[in-house]
Amino acid sequence: MKDQILPLFYLPNISWFIQYLENNTEVIIEKFENFPKQTFRNRTNIYGANGKLTLVIPINHTGNRLYKNTEISYAENWQKQHWKSIKTAYQSSPYFEFYEDRFAKIYEKKEKFLFDFNLKALEILIQLLKIDKKFQFSESYKTESSALDLRQSFSAKKESTETFENYYQTFGEKFGFIQDLSVCDLLFNLGPESLIYLKKSYNKL
Template sequence: MQNILLPVFYLPPISWFSEFLNEENEIVFEQFENFPKQTYRNRCNIFGANGKLSLIIPINHNGAREFKSIEVSYRENWQNLHWKSIKTAYQSSPYFEYYEDKMVKIFEEKEKFLLDFNLKSLETIQQILKTEKAHSLNTEYVKNPESIDFREKFSAKADSEYYAEEYYQTFSDKLGFIKDLSIIDLLCNKGPETLTYIKNVKK
């Protein structure tokens, strides 16, 4: 087993799940880092009718820096907007209707902190995947941890360094394949094959 220090993302990309669900990896989540902007910590990418679409969770700018203290803003009804975007993007995909009732629950609860919201969402995804991967939270910030450090591994702005087979996506006939989107994309398009697909993701 190897210890992996992972950031906590919002409906994470497929590459993140390939590390999270790897049986060789013991997962520790980072909660004490300074909150970095423009990352998957408060955004996910789905495949919309015009291509890649970023769904971003707004945060309260209250001076908090530590990730565990970052508060979600509910000044606008972003949960409704995100769910509508997901529904519009995937309602004609093969498996959306199978998971719709569970997925919608992600957007019904109002967690105060982004960390809690992301962890609750992950719980729901694990229920859909029928996995029970254990994880723990770190107890302090360590700049150079003994664990394998993945805190800066998954960039929302650069091309993914992970490789996986192309699969049919709702709009790929028109716009081509988009790799390493949110786990939502894979679930809606591959359904029960999702776990097998994740195991075959290579770095």
């Protein structure tokens, strides 16, 4: 069984989860990398009332470069803002009310470190998606690895080149289908069918 190394994202996008579910692989979450700026490690894309909306977690610039030691800034109440943006975007979607209370737990606690916050959010998403695949953490940073290295994949600066099957999106009639948003877009619109969609999409890659 082959290993694959994945970065830890904030509410990861659909292509991240498709890769996570790859058959016959052990998933290793990278824990010892330096924090790269302008990536999905502290941002995610959702479908808002005016199209694609990017939510960014602010960080404290303490001089520490390790991702796992990168501190979240609470100078502004970004948790309240992000949750409000998500509610506004998805409150009329088919399954928002079904997941709302459990999803809201992501924003209840002020984690000191970005890595810990993202990990908690990922664990909640995995539960909601009913994914039974486990992961482990890297024990040190390796520039080169025998595992499939996806740490530099999933660019936040470029439009996704992945083409996935269209699914219902709340504002789709207004702006058209938007590819590869946060998996929460899939979850709130497809509900229990989300895992089937992810597995089917993997089989088409």
